Structure formats: C-alpha cells, structure tokens
Amino acid sequence: MIKKLPSGRWQVDIQPGGRGQKRVRKSFDSKPEALRYERWVLNKHEAGEDWNPKQDKRTLQDLVKLWYIHHGHALKDGESRKKKLEATVERLGNPRATRFTSGDFAAYRLVRVDSGISENTLNHEQAYLTAVFNELIRQGHWKGKNPLEKLRRLKIDEPELAFLDQEQIERLLEECRASSNPSVYHVARLALATGARWSEAESVKPSAFTPYRVTYSGTKSGKSRSVPLSKDLYQELIEELPFQSCYSAFRSALGRAEIQLPKGQLTHICRHSFASHFVMNGGHILTLQKVLGHSDLKLTMRYAHLAPDFLNEVLEKGPVKTIFSS
Template sequence: MGNPVADKFSADDFARYRSKRLEAGISANAINREHAYLRAMFNELKRLNHWNSENPLSEIRSFKIVEKELTFLANDQIKLLFAALSESSNPDTLLVSQICLATGARWSEAEGLKPTQLRQGAIEYAVTKSGKNRTIPISAELETELQQLAKDGRARLFVNCYSAFREAVDRSGLALPAGQLTHVLRHTFASHFMMNGGNILTLQRVLGHSDLKMTMRYAHLSPEHLQEVRNLNPLARLTLG
C-alpha cells in the first residue's frame, strides 16, 4: 500500500491493494485476515481517542470463503501410515503422530512438548494458537511412554520431525490435499471423535476453537446428526397418519 498516512487512507486504497494481492496468488482467506487486522487497528485507535473519523474499512465486505473438504484418515489408512512411520529414521515421528491422533493437537503443539506439560494422566497445551490452555486426558500407555522420555532430563521431549513425517507419508502412498499434511491428524482425531458419538461442545474445548462454527464442520459426522429428519419430515408424518 506504500505506507499511506492514516488520515489519507481510504476504502478504495485497500480495495486496490487486495486486488493486487489476489493477482499475486495470495489466498482470499489470508487477505480477509489482513482486512480484519487493519479494521481492528482503526477500531482500537478510535477507542483510545487517537482517531476521530469513521473506520475506513468498516463498509468493505470480506471475501466469501468456500469451505474446503477436510480430509481424514480411515482406520486402515492410519495403520498404513503407522507402518511407514515405524520405518522412519527419526524415532520421535511415530510418537508425535500418536499424540496428535490421541489429543487433537496441532503438530507444533505435540512436537514442542516439554516434560512440565505432563499432568497426571493428561497433557497441558499452553501458549496455543487460540491463546487458551487446554488439558487433554491421555491413555495410561501413552503417559508411560512420555514419562519415560521425561526421565532423560531433556528440555523438550522430541526433536523436530516434520520432514520425517512428510517422508513417511510419501512412503505410505497416502494422497493428502495441499496444506493438510500434518493437519490431517487433527482432522482425523476430530472426525473419529464425532463418528464415535462424541459431543460437539467437548470437541470444541479439546480443539481449542474460540468459535463453535469452526467445530461445527465436524458435526455432520455424528451418527445422530439430523436423525430427527427421518421422523419429523412431512412425508413421514403423513405416512404415520
């Protein structure tokens, strides 16, 4: 945008800027975030009485985002992935993946675990993307493995193993959508949680979503999702009559 002076900045300036960003291949989602940050900046300046005019971005609509399909792994695919991970030159890769599948953690959260985050049968995720701490119960078997690593006195339980995970996925032959490499583990946790009868509000807390709309992407996988439609639609009621 050329560092415009704030009181000279207009909605037209931002509209031209985001058009250029789109042409440069920047995603609409990323541009919406920039829009939100700039709009929030002017709102904050106004709250602090440093800005007396209207927010120049208040009337600009964000781009409508078409929701992408979230890929998750079926049980046989998980076994296939684990077989490839067990052959990895980095022994931490398999356990980090298991943590993601067991707790719905992001890869960075699981990979960066410290011994101090182990809490009597649970893992506490701190300094998260949402800014909220989450404490997630884990199985006794997984806790034993992690406590064994913690006894070594290391500052972090694992070394970086993202690249080793990518190599394992390639070896397994699994085809994953762009941008969903390690995130497929989080999607797999959430999807299986709902398919196995989990509660959507519990899932929201486990994933750390501040907005329930984010979690609702998984609601349709619940075996009870919209089942009332079978009995409460007019055709069914007419048949019953």
C-alpha cells in the same frame, strides 16, 4: 524508529507529526529507555494536537508504528503481524491515512486476486489493517472513522476437512515407526490421541505430563487445556521426552504411506483425524470443543455432520413421513 548505534547506545529518531514535520532524536543507554521515551513523545504529540484532516499528515505506515507501540508489541504474534502490515502498506503505496478509503483497498484487493493471491490471505490483510484503525480509535490516537469499517470481506468456500481412515492411520504409523527420527512416531501418536496441533505435540515438555493426562500450554488461543491419555500411551511417551523436531520426518512418512492430502491440511491432519473419529464414534460436540481448545463452537461444528445421528430428525419431523403414514 529506534536503532542501535555503533557506540552501543540506542537512538530514538521519529517525526511525531509525520513526514515534513519536526524531527526528534535522542540517545539512551538501553532499548527499554528508548522505547519509553518514544512512547512519551508520541503521547505528548497526540495530547497536544487537535485532530484536523487537513493537518494530519500521518501515513498508514505511521499508524502501523503507533499501533505497534501502544498495542501490537503485547500480542503473541505482534512482531509477525507488524511485518505483514508493513508489507501490505508498502504494496498500497503508503498513502496518507486521512486519504485512504475502502475503495483504495478494494481496488488493491482486486489486483492481488488477479495475481493469484488467495481470498483467505487478503481477508487476513484486511482484518489486520481494520484492527489497527479500531485499536487506535479505541485509545484515542485516531479521531477519524475506520475506512475499512463497512468493506465486506471476500467470500470463501469452506474447504472440506480431510481425515485419515483407520487403515491410513495404521499405514502412516508404520512409516513413522520406520523413520530415522525416533520422535516422529511418538509425536504422531500423541497428536492422534489428543487432537493436538502438530506444533503443540512436538514441543510439549516433560512437565506437561501427569498421570494420566497431558496439558498443552502456550496454545494458539492462549488458554491451557488438559486431555486424558491411556495408561499405556502415557508410560511410553514419558520415556521418550523431550521430542526432537520431526515435522519433515512426518511429511516424508506421509509420502511413503502414499497418503494424498488437500493443500494446507498436512499440519492439522492428525488433529482433524482425531476430531472426525471422535464424532463418528458418538463423542459429544461440546466435549470435542474443550479437547480441541476452540473458543468458538462454530469451528467445532465443522465436524458435526460426521455424527452417526446427525440430522436424523429430518426423517422423523419432516412432512414426508406424515404424508405417507396417514
């Protein structure tokens, strides 16, 4: 643990061996110095102690801290994931890591499902905790097995992705245009024209626009992607930059347009609508993958059934045609 003292100095206060073991305290002038010292102490402890299940008293919380120091801090969502992991560990009772089993997590998961927590949320909790053990094993900070290695995730029925038809899009854009927030109309059009996530379109910078395309950086996948724009839309948008925060205005516009969406799909409705119309109009699925920035084609294939010729081979290659044509 690192904390700032009233004097303005930063204090390292840790027990490398877990609770009940030797405590190390030291103060530094800056936080980076304190972080370096904390890592040095933990590395020294790990290097000088042979792993023994009977002696290793570290708890899950201790492993989460170790994971964050050696790996998590470098992730884009590292701080957010650490907080989620700490909350999960607390609900699990923060057991000693060597005594934690897949059965413990399965029992915890059952209680959480009964309390109304979604299967998707629990699968994320399992994935995050699994990643902690895997990373510590990879770096040599955990010599045991991953207790969640063989625990299957909960099965989730894939939800149908909603999209807006042409009439709904026109109605929505009319409401966006009438909004007191001038940016919502332009952000909605940009997202519908390029398949961008709402956050990507809303936060795009003037430097991202070049004739006649927009480049999204700092994306969810970490990779930049460029998407063409029509000349008219490009010229209109560059005059309106930078955009104001307008997600609430977009939600209100959807309400005024009397458009009902499945739970959890509001933020991506423009993205889903772009992808769905792209495929229905004959767009290639691999091109769509690049436009949406999907690293896994499986995500893009969710739209494949909308293609006008999807599975037409069933009519041509199946046995029924052969039977009736003979």
